[in-house]
Amino acid sequence: MADPSTYRPAAGTIPTDPGVYKFRDQHRRVIYVGKAKNLRQRLTSYFADLAGLHPRTRQMVTTAASVEWTVVGTEVEALQLEYNWIKEFDPRFNVRYRDDKTYPMLAVTLNEEYPRVFVYRGPRKPGVRYFGPYSHAWAIRETVDLLTRVFGVRTCSKGVFRRSEQMGRPCLLGYIDKCSAPCVGRVSAAEHREIVEDFCDFLAGRTDGLIRKLEREMGSAAEELDFERAARLRDDVSALRRAMEKQAVVLGTGTDADIIAIVGDELESSVKMFHVRDGRVRGERGWVVEVQENATLGDQVGTFLLQFYGAESEMSSGIPREVLVPALPDNAPELETWLTEQRGSHVSLRVPRRGDKRTLMTTVERNATEAMARHKLQRAGDLTSRSAALTELQEALGLDDAPLRIECIDISHVQGTDVVASLVVFEDGVSRKSDYRHYSIKEAAGDGHSDDVASIAEVTRRRFERHRDGAVTPPPAESPSGETAADDETTSRKPKKFAYPPNLFVVDGGAPQAHAAASVLDDLGVTDVAVVGLAKRLEEVWIPGDDEPVILPRNSEALFLLQRVRDEAHRFAITFHRSKRSKRMTASALDGIAGLGAGRRTALVTHFGSVANLKRATVEEIAEVKGIGPATAQAVRDALDEDTPHDPHPSTDTKETVS
Structure with missing residues (x-):
């Protein structure tokens, strides 16, 4: 591993002009190509404190042994030169947009x-x-x-x-x-x-003119009693119409555009492109690529346009008149100029805001989301990948054995209210939903970092006290979604001993959250469970007692597995939180109505499906519910009419936060 300070150029020797730079390794192979408006400003950022660099950037600068640059006149020239060098050297640290298949x-x-x-x-x-x-x-x-x-x-x-x-x-x-x-x-x-x-x-x-021509010829043949030719022309028109149906018209005739959508997370992105020619979707392409550095959506768009249309520029017909993207990169004007030069006529680069093009962009985004889900599912279902992930985790975290059972907890609340927690279980890299648990936090929790830490400590204590004492828990109740989950305070059904303890206990958060969980385990005398925290921002893995986090490679199976575990805990916590909040809001809407106890409240909500439906019901419809008489129905109707929801921030959506 090279020390970047050994090959760092003197700041005064780097020009402030636009240009393109190359990092080379000890064997003189180009490992990264980039461009900059100001070469000095950009290159200096690579030689900052290593601890502050993004993991991928840190790996690149420590792999490199030298850096060189070329000054150009304009940013458009820099774009062209960057593409040419990426195509020539195929640097390992540049994001590569390669087709997942060859398109006919x-x-x-x-x-x-x-x-x-x-x-x-x-x-x-x-x-x-x-x-x-x-x-x-x-x-x-x-x-x-x-x-x-x-x-x-x-x-x-x-x-x-x-x-x-x-x-x-x-x-x-x-x-x-x-x-x-x-x-x-x-x-x-x-x-x-x-x-x-x-x-x-x-x-x-x-197509319209041709079909009208054939229909006129068919009519003329029929008038001349040439029915055989008329029948053949009729079949021709029918064949043309069937061919047209195979290519759905989505935009106005003459529309020539490529529509690009990018969906993903901090590590990977799914890129989907629809080719629209003369108003019809002629084809589509898809990629799943690694996200580089903390790249914004605009940065990803710029990288994709440069690589894709650079390859397509061998024939100008490969670049359409219009390119629709989810976000504009910072150098959008230069990219638009470059695309125009590649095509030989004007190319418009923009974000669709409304109308048919915005609607089609939504369709492309949905396809990108589904492609990402398929990619993750395929990766998660691969036995070799799961085995590699467990082995990598064992080595990275210094565990005695591979973590065959992993548990993860997550906290969910809205500004400190309705605080809940989830616990999910993965065995052999696969979710075990029968062992999922959710918790209502007993201790008061406000809105703050320290309260999240306290909630994690409480959930950890409750989970491992049960294991230590050999207590039993009820079998999990089935949720409406078909998943199994049980609140630890439920006492119905036949008891069932909780599953064995995990090899690895993951908390969603950084060093404070991991330390809180580890302290609880120390107090309980649990010594055979490893604890880590997974921080969202940089996907850092924090081990209690360590000053520096463990940085897993961004393309490693181990990090992918930890992400899946964390995301599943997040999803399960959000689901339970919404359910609990909904029940509380339902109860508050019907509280205080004379003659309406808990049983009748439940009967009303069950009959109408929701309080919203109940509010639209008439007195006669309410009285039809078993156990609700005319007088009680009228009282319910009057109370609901008087109930005016108060929203202190009517223009802002309520945000659920998960720690």
């Missing part, structure tokens, strides 16, 4: 005498017109199969074309009228090119 396109070889239509994968070539990319090759083939009965374009290879030309017989497609058979002279080269141009016009979205 529909290619039309306009540079040939008899243009050919075929499915294609690979780099774009001059003289070939491309449509797509599409998600699946079979979708392209289905569309082409429908359209060849109308347009009769050539789809055969050069070898088949030459063989048919020599034999004087068309291939099978020529015999079944799915090719105009230019190989045997049924149509001339000029006539075939006209057919191909109509085919391209249809795929480009100019």
